[in-house]
Amino acid sequence: MIAMLHDLLRVLGLWRARRGWLLAGALIAMLAALAGVALLALAGRGVSEGLRHGALTGVAVGSLLLLRPLILVRPAARYLERLVTHAATFRALADTRIWFFRRLAERLPSGLGMRRAGDLLGRLVSDVEALDGLYLRALVPGAAALAVVLALAVLLGFAGPALAAVVALPLALALLLPPLLAPGAARAAAEVAEAQGRLRTAAVDPLLGLEDTLAANAEGRAAARLDAAGQDLARTQASLARRAAWSGASGTLLTQAALLGALGYGLAGGPGAAAGAVMGLFLALAAGEVLSGLPRAGTALAAAGAGAHRLFEAADTPPPVTEPAQPAALPTGHAIRAEDLRFAWAGDRAPVFEGLSFELPEGGRLALLGPSGAGKSTLAALLLKLAAPQGGCITLGGVDIAELSADAVRSRIACLTQDARLFDDSIAANLRIAAPDADDAALWQALERAGVADVVRALPEGLQTQCGEGGARFSGGQGRRLALARALLSPARVLILDEPASGLDAQAERTFLETLESATEGRSVILITHRLLGVERPTRILRLVGGRAMPAMG
Structure with missing residues (x-):
């Protein structure tokens, strides 16, 4: 319970920027609830006055006349409540998604321990959505119910303390149901959240590798795993639903107890107590409507707590590279020097580098050769501060990159990866990832240098052409050239080309590498590849062997 409370308070801390909207929604919800109480309070007063005097007195008539404006105020307040509380929730959840x-x-870059895309997607979507229950189904109804119970106790207190006690006490106990029931529902809600993650994993993983799944005739096994995950989710959801049903029944029982208390007061108090009993009945009905959804708030709190726990579990993973408390100023030069680098991805894994050293002067073109697993892509990660060496250092312009912010390093060093991805957006949007403020002229210039401008001009929508998921609109060579254009848009003076022609046929690979040679002129280049074709013309060639860089022979 303490851990859940801590997580939920931390969520509220993330929503600080929206506190105006959140408070406004809660206040309007209280106003709408109190308008309902006032409506039935005036109706009850009119009826009780009529019963007391046997006719409609001036007080009774006045009370009934006041019902007219309240009949309009209440639905307007309810509409405004829905509008504001949902707007507040949408804004708060959007902030949470961006933060996450x-x-x-x-x-x-160092891995979160949840490499399954389905589970990660579940945390980003479903677990964030579960947080809406914290505000919409717990805090807002709780604030409205508290206001109603307090108003009811005050109003009935004027009629008689005993009446106030027998009606308000059961309703006050209903206010305690959410915090009392939430701990028991927390475990069930956590199981539901985990089952949802397993279901998404079972659904997404086979689809991500659909060709391999079909080629191995494994669709039946994938469907069986999906069915088992679905049944597991249904089981956990049924458990949580049973708790919600018990909560609802408990709340109904308490509101019925308030009604019985008002009736009992009227029967036990004699004729003079009848008017007060009628008032108590009307107010208990008003409170029952507001408190009807409150018992389920405990389940909502539990679900929100489970979602928050999963979010923070992922978000609190230590970053692979610690940013300096006071970053050094970005140097004017961009020469790179690696000295005695030692690095392993994990303590129980073999080291990738042991004493790696090399230099790249400004304007130099370094080719790093090596077979798969030699550490070529790992070196790119170290240079971009996506990982940090366990020993040695890397300097940029004479300054250790450990003393520079990651943003500063990546403003000087850009990378074209072997699996550079085109996103399901326009060509222009894909290019502007590297330079958000670039105008169309700059985009066309980059496309010209990458040798793909004619292809884009021939498209009916030009720069606004949608690339499709993973660049499906284009061939492999065209996609690589678009990714190269994006890298060329970056103002970085150092380009890392990590297996840039991987997956292309021999002719397309040679043509693309020839384009690279001219397109990257004037920048420092680190070409990471397993072989050279003779068109690259590097100023120095090193081969990665046993975690060290050795001059290439021949």
């Missing part, structure tokens, strides 16, 4: 995405972006 940024935390993931800082931590993904």
